[in-house]
Amino acid sequence: MLGPSPLMAGDELPVAEARVRIHAALQPITDQETLALRQSLGRVLAADVISPIAVPAHDNSAMDGYALHGADLLADAPTVLRALPGVTVFAGTPLAQPVGRGQCVRIMTGAVMPEGLDTVVPIELCQVAADAAGDTVTLKPGVLKPGENRRKRGEDLALGQPALRAGHVLRPADLGLLASLGVAELQVFRRLKVALFSTGNELRTLGQPLEEGCIYDSNRFSLMGALERLGLEVLDLGLVADDPVALNATLDAALAQADVVLTSGGVSMGDADYTRDLLAARGEVGFWKVAMRPGRPFAFGPLHAAAGRTAWLFALPGNPVAALKAGSRWAHV
Template identity: 60%
Template structure:
């Protein structure tokens, strides 16, 4: 996917680099500077493009709307015919419906019965809502002060003008974007190809769902959370299962992953345990660094590039604890994958909320605590930390609305202080 790169050169540009206590923002800067977006594009039907990254700017081929039209049901008239004092009384010249425009030009002193979306009759520039009007015979009458010239009219090209940019390249396409493209008459769109991501878990103690749970063993939950997070991003997901704690198995899995994917994610095996063969194997396959991130949970992290023959892939070696896997994914992997997908950079969605309790913390690391949100009577949000914040307590991630982010320089947050909350529902 990507030519070899000089990771050490990129690292040398990071101020105060310390692999044993690397700040979250410094690690993210190294990752973003190292990885390049995929270049291949494909054309898809608009309905199939949801969640994909737009490959080219979309320029509007038409005016939207194509004509001046009415913003509501009522009567179209000339603004000059509004009475300066007293009721306005106009003769009814006909009617215009959406898809069936009034024919000809409305004479001075007349009004045209019109429906929402109908083309404005020639000569008319104002619409008075029907609820303000009364009809007597062939006349429409309404009191003064209700409308001004030009009211309740949508102008041609008001939404999009012909030749103007409608959507920029790098846009992650959402439902409104599909509707916008349809409004331009587009049937297909050019998007970046899907990012291929392979992942596996490492550990002799891990068992897959459906297998007997031997003494001292646990079911592998990390592959399911990783699969879910990758699916929500719209990646092409390749699950390589559970890999045993031996060098041959780990190397074989890494080579398979490198040959078929753009990015490889592992969970477990990046600590200093004597059974963790991932570190030594990676040293033979590419340029990989191991960091102790100044964060909690999720301290150990590996990042770099793997090579297997003519193939290469980016690597993220995540911790083994389930909560640490999710936190490091949201902090590092998700923004990196979006970058690789070609998406324009966007800040992670944060909500400012009132802390319901004291959140103890010392400056010098970023902490992520699982939080529950409640609405206060004054319209603000309040967040409470879920009781057990252990990095193996996955149930608390299931209960939480998001992560309370206590930033690197931040100290203890007191009850009533405003804190940042990284919302799970905003993470694509």
């Protein structure tokens, strides 16, 4: 139940109570669809995304330097190692040959750690000297601990672990994360569909001549922008004259497609009586007088179509500032 209509009774409805009533009446969208990753920005995940790989996928170097056996490090004397001659391990090209005790190998950031090696010394901490047999790498005591500068397989994200949870709104960084996991498609909730129109004989749309006493419709455009920024699907139904036949036809079109019907104008006490009667005949619409300025007159409730569909009406005041403020207030319930 939406409760009595404070507008008709002359009482003001506190904003907090209005939010509670709206929140209690609405149900979240449950319909789902599968989208390509590149189309999913701003959408809401309908299921957990489980990582199909470990991140990182293998032990790898966190530094440019030399990979070595941590057990070769001396605590109280310099550590001298022989580098594999002419070998550098790059990312994407694992080392095929073994690296023995007392040896090390030049390695770049992101490269797979050679088998048996567990530590990387940054190049700036090394003293490298060349001789006939190749390079020797000397480390001062205490500059490095065994296991340092190695990223372990799965330390960021383990295989089979949820990468993102259902209900998460996808941001640009999330798309990058999912692409790094090889995820090409996502299960998301479909977008809320909002049918939007403005009412009033004094309104003209862009491109029409402006007769004396008329104004251009601005509410539809500001509300459309606010809705699209929220990631909603907006169905622009244009302008509707102050005429019951026209309003009925527009409501029929809205109810056939939308989850929400958003209008501006026609809900104040001074507006045409047929508007309230027509809306009330289609559902349980409450005409409220909310304790906020601007945005005081407001109508909310379910509208029922002949085919059994129901959409929720949010009818905002016609004043442009009031319409945008009220629309922003109630869109985030």
